[in-house]
Amino acid sequence: MRDRAISLRLDAETERALTVLTASGRTRSDAIRLALLEAARTRGSESLAAEAAALAANEEDRREMADAASLMESLRAEG
Numbered sequence: 001m002r003d004r005a006i007s008l009r010l011d012a013e014t015e016r017a018l019t020v021l022t023a024s025g026r027t028r029s030d031a032i033r034l035a036l037l038e039a040a041r042t043r044g045s046e047s048l049a050a051e052a053a054a055l056a057a058n059e060e061d062r063r064e065m066a067d068a069a070s071l072m073e074s075l076r077a078e079g
Contacts, residue, residue, distance in 0.1 A: 010018060021031035055061050 018028060018031060021035060022028055026034070
């Protein structure tokens with residue numbers, strides 16, 4: 001896919017953030033691309049953490065996991 005240009009308006013806070021990200025010599029475009037990628041990774045991690053927390057809070061799921069672990073232990077003991 002070819003690169004696409006976008007435009008955006010920066011308020012004072014995001015302008016300061018962009019200044020921090022470009023202080024090391026990174027271009028504005030590279031800094032914005034990096035920030036978007038990092039934000040997407042963070043969002044993905046947060047989603048996984050929320051899903052894990054929901055599963056951990058679900059008593060039925062915990063019971064099924066305990067049953068499966070117990071079955072695995074009994075099978076290992078028989079072998």
